[in-house]
Amino acid sequence: MLRCCNKHFFRLALIFVKFWLRMDSKLDNVAKTIDDIVKQLNGTTLHTQLKRAAQHEGEKSSVQLSSLKSDVIQSLKLSGWEKLLRNEVFRKMHSVQNTLDQAIPFECQKEPLMYMRKAQANWERRILKSMNSMCTELSIPLSRKRPADEQRDLLHKWNEMGTDEPDLSHFRPVYAPKDFLEVITSIRNPNYCSLTGSEIDDRSLNFESHWGLIQVSLQVPSLAELREIFAEFSLSNAHVGLDDSPDFPSDMFQNERNKLAKRVIDEKRSPIAQYFCRRGCPSGFRADLWQIALGVTVGHLDVLKYEQMKGYVLQHDLLVDSLIYKDVKLTSVNDDYYFVFEDYLYQVLLIFSRDTSVLELFSRSSATPPKSYIRGKLGLEEFAVVYPPNGVIPFHGFSMYVTPLCYLYSEPVRLYYVFREFYVRFFHRLHVISSHPQGIVTLCLLFESLLQSFHPTLFRHLQDIGCQPLKIAFKWLVRAFSGYLSTDQLLLLWDRILGFNNLLLLPVLAVAIFLFRQTNLLLVTNVAGVEASLSDLSTLQVIPLLQSVLFHS
Amino acid sequence: MMSKNVRIGRGYQKKIAGDHRVIRYRCALNNVISDMLKQRLGWVEAKEGEDWDFYWCDVGWLRENFDHIYMEEHVRICHFRNHFELTRKNLMVKNLKRLKKQLERESKSESAKCDFFPMTYELPSEYHIFVEEFKKNPGTVWIMKPIAKSQGKGIFLFRRLKDITEWKKEGYRVNADERKEETKDVETYIVQRYLGNPYLIGGKKFDLRIYVLVTSYIPLKAWLYRDGFARFSNTRFSLDSIDDSYVHLTNVAIQKTAPDYDPEKGCKWSLQQLRHYLTAKHGYESVEEMFQQMNEIFIKSLQSVQKTIINDKHCFELYGYDILLDSNLKLWLLEVNASPSLTASNQEDYDLKFGLLDDAMHIIDMEGRMTGKEKRVGNFDLMWSDGPVYAEDATLDTLGGPSYATNTFLGCHNDRKRQLIQLFRTIQSKKAAASHS
Numbered sequence: 004m005l006r007c008c009n010k011h012f013f014r015l016a017l018i019f020v021k022f023w024l025r026m027d028s029k030l031d032n033v034a035k036t037i038d039d040i041v042k043q044l045n046g047t048t049l050h051t052q053l054k055r056a057a058q059h060e061g062e063k064s065s066v067q068l069s070s071l072k073s074d075v076i077q078s079l080k081l082s083g084w085e086k087l088l089r090n091e092v093f094r095k096m097h098s099v100q101n102t103l104d105q106a107i108p109f110e111c112q113k114e115p116l117m118y119m120r121k122a123q124a125n126w127e128r129r130i131l132k133s134m135n136s137m138c139t140e141l142s143i144p145l146s147r148k149r150p151a152d153e154q155r156d157l158l159h160k161w162n163e164m165g166t167d168e169p170d171l172s173h174f175r176p177v178y179a180p181k182d183f184l185e186v187i188t189s190i191r192n193p194n195y196c197s198l199t200g201s202e203i204d205d206r207s208l209n210f211e212s213h214w215g216l217i218q219v220s221l222q223v224p225s226l227a228e229l230r231e232i233f234a235e236f237s238l239s240n241a242h243v244g245l246d247d248s249p250d251f252p253s254d255m256f257q258n259e260r261n262k263l264a265k266r267v268i269d270e271k272r273s274p275i276a277q278y279f280c281r282r283g284c285p286s287g288f289r290a291d292l293w294q295i296a297l298g299v300t301v302g303h304l305d306v307l308k309y310e311q312m313k314g315y316v317l318q319h320d321l322l323v324d325s326l327i328y329k330d331v332k333l334t335s336v337n338d339d340y341y342f343v344f345e346d347y348l349y350q351v352l353l354i355f356s357r358d359t360s361v362l363e364l365f366s367r368s369s370a371t372p373p374k375s376y377i378r379g380k381l382g383l384e385e386f387a388v389v390y391p392p393n394g395v396i397p398f399h400g401f402s403m404y405v406t407p408l409c410y411l412y413s414e415p416v417r418l419y420y421v422f423r424e425f426y427v428r429f430f431h432r433l434h435v436i437s438s439h440p441q442g443i444v445t446l447c448l449l450f451e452s453l454l455q456s457f458h459p460t461l462f463r464h465l466q467d468i469g470c471q472p473l474k475i476a477f478k479w480l481v482r483a484f485s486g487y488l489s490t491d492q493l494l495l496l497w498d499r500i501l502g503f504n505n506l507l508l509l510p511v512l513a514v515a516i517f518l519f520r521q522t523n524l525l526l527v528t529n530v531a532g533v534e535a536s537l538s539d540l541s542t543l544q545v546i547p548l549l550q551s552v553l554f555h556s
Numbered sequence: 557m558m559s560k561n562v563r564i565g566r567g568y569q570k571k572i573a574g575d576h577r578v579i580r581y582r583c584a585l586n587n588v589i590s591d592m593l594k595q596r597l598g599w600v601e602a603k604e605g606e607d608w609d610f611y612w613c614d615v616g617w618l619r620e621n622f623d624h625i626y627m628e629e630h631v632r633i634c635h636f637r638n639h640f641e642l643t644r645k646n647l648m649v650k651n652l653k654r655l656k657k658q659l660e661r662e663s664k665s666e667s668a669k670c671d672f673f674p675m676t677y678e679l680p681s682e683y684h685i686f687v688e689e690f691k692k693n694p695g696t697v698w699i700m701k702p703i704a705k706s707q708g709k710g711i712f713l714f715r716r717l718k719d720i721t722e723w724k725k726e727g728y729r730v731n732a733d734e735r736k737e738e739t740k741d742v743e744t745y746i747v748q749r750y751l752g753n754p755y756l757i758g759g760k761k762f763d764l765r766i767y768v769l770v771t772s773y774i775p776l777k778a779w780l781y782r783d784g785f786a787r788f789s790n791t792r793f794s795l796d797s798i799d800d801s802y803v804h805l806t807n808v809a810i811q812k813t814a815p816d817y818d819p820e821k822g823c824k825w826s827l828q829q830l831r832h833y834l835t836a837k838h839g840y841e842s843v844e845e846m847f848q849q850m851n852e853i854f855i856k857s858l859q860s861v862q863k864t865i866i867n868d869k870h871c872f873e874l875y876g877y878d879i880l881l882d883s884n885l886k887l888w889l890l891e892v893n894a895s896p897s898l899t900a901s902n903q904e905d906y907d908l909k910f911g912l913l914d915d916a917m918h919i920i921d922m923e924g925r926m927t928g929k930e931k932r933v934g935n936f937d938l939m940w941s942d943g944p945v946y947a948e949d950a951t952l953d954t955l956g957g958p959s960y961a962t963n964t965f966l967g968c969h970n971d972r973k974r975q976l977i978q979l980f981r982t983i984q985s986k987k988a989a990a991s992h993s
Binding site for chain 2: 162490
């Protein structure tokens, strides 16, 4: 009986995966992907639950042995298990690697370009060094076990850690976005030779070098390609954030949209919910829609896992915890709007740093989780541990990835799982050096090339006054605009990122902002003026800006 | 001080066409109000002993001097003689209870709208009624408040009757010394059913501060300011720590003495931000309904004292209403302040209070620029003018709907500077047209 169930399980998975892969993929690719996904699903909770459900169905007296297979599959479909499986497979597909030849070493699969790998490895070394030196300076261990009374204290204060005022003056953030930008701009492809054959340092004179800060030639999509990817932004389509403003009668678009949203939520299918997000979510339904689209379910076991990780936080105090505290106090608490959610931020970020399931993203990212050694055993591999347990060292502004989500989810457990999925799917690409088509380097390059092609005069003018546009836009990109746009506009933007499953909208928006303020920028004559001109984005409306760049020229 | 029957406001210049009238003012406070008055065109500060046309006074001065002065027609002063009918907690409750009974005789539906204040009893006069009610609901939390002190002094919560008996012995006597400066009524306390299910954001409790300008009680004319703020408690809400008065009393003034208070934090949200958040959580209709509920609170509370307040054409008052939202999206009136704090905690706060006072002065209109028919001045919307005021596009169909149709726009988009410019232009062009014809 169990063997039958396994086979049916595989068959179900096979059907769904084939359904979504593009027709032009090679067949062995498809088979490999299916294998991967099934392997990942094997042994998960869903697998066990499905087996149990199938068994339960099979034991029903109405089922005949001759039609066992089809009957069980049919009843699984009716009882809603099929939907759960589909959603889970859909979610796994987001993290599927473009499978390459098995002969290629794992490193190259994560990041095919060697110079990128080297740059990322150097960067990681620098970060780790900075953290270790902070450790030695302050004589604080990277991790220490908390004494029992401290554990009790922390548990007591768990819901209001914001009232704690530990002395964080000696801690500094490990790095800030501008440090990261410096590193990215210094990446060079050693195989690249200019046609003139000479090694001119003053690249601004070389007509082949890029005008902007990024000097590597990665492939960026052209405007025509962007239009195809983001076809739903075309002017003939109605959008939430544009066509549901109070100036329009509400029955034209808003009511329809609300009704449709309710139906999508009732249907509970991830791909449909994700597609729905492309034209924006009505604010009352956004929380549920995002959860379905991300495939996040918060079941009883997830709650237990959260509690378990909370236990880890109580038992051990990590240096990273102090960095998190410091970041929250510096960024979110100073924000006029987000300070209210301070307590939630600790409850999410402290747990996040203990969550080892996040490590799976490193298999498809050019980054490697940092390692640390048990005291006294430096260099001995068997005493190496990943530090922090989730492999992610927070930087200045990291907590801003969580703050907009606090606006939607008021239960910490749900908030946590949605944030984790967002991070694992999108945000981790924003602070890792990689040649991935949605990595931060490509995003920067797309920003610069788009701005140059739309308005070369503006670009040159800014360069002439000593201000590279990327220097200003970079912080917007790294934070996915969190904290810069007003919250409702930010959520509209993140709707689209989720809906299109694509971060390329970030540089498109950045270009749109520069173009929107071009009259001011062209008149400004110094860097301070440019920064002042672009410091306040809170009045901007995201959807018309995106449309103007994509479809209005 | 002033002797009996002093005349105020003499020597007021006749308006010279095209020129600014000079308005002599006095101001008892040294914060946003004094800044605003200084910057007003044509307003000059009157020195000690000089005559004046406008006085932003404090209630103490008013109490001592109002009955001894005779004001010229044009003079304005910022308090009503017996405003405490509305602002003193026990009197407010008494007046509201009376209005409710009165409405019960006329219309059940109107009287049902008066349930926005929690069950309250005055002590010591209503002690026995209170004890009866207390025994009917054992375990509920009650809050004890002195009626005249503001900024949260002397307030505490209790669950057991014996907590009060202890207070009766001790606290009562201790406060006797502080009572010397107040009037005879101060021995009175009110005890009120404590609202244990406030709406929480980020786990924190908050209350709302909303501003209402009353320029006359008979007929009743009241304006509502579009902007306001929500004040957050610094710590997480929980009824376990009843002793921790820092949790429950969200008055910013009290917060300043809490050990973990950080003045840089600015624990306030603007009404617009709150409105955005609530709309996202509960949908547009429920939030609109909630804001309409608020109008009931303002109108009914003003109506309850309409006949008791001594109306005087020289007086106007800017009230600060403290309102609590509970988890069922129901609103509760906590208190009305006749002297809402005009000190700014940060730049945003300063801008809000400055705009508030500036617009209030436009409405008071000592310069004589307004026509009197305006329904919106800056961020003030005319809410009630001897009857409900309807928004522009009310038609016959909408009249059957909510009783106060909607010339109120709390937390809505506000662009006061632009509105003011437009308003003055319209007035000027009307006047120009009138003078030519």
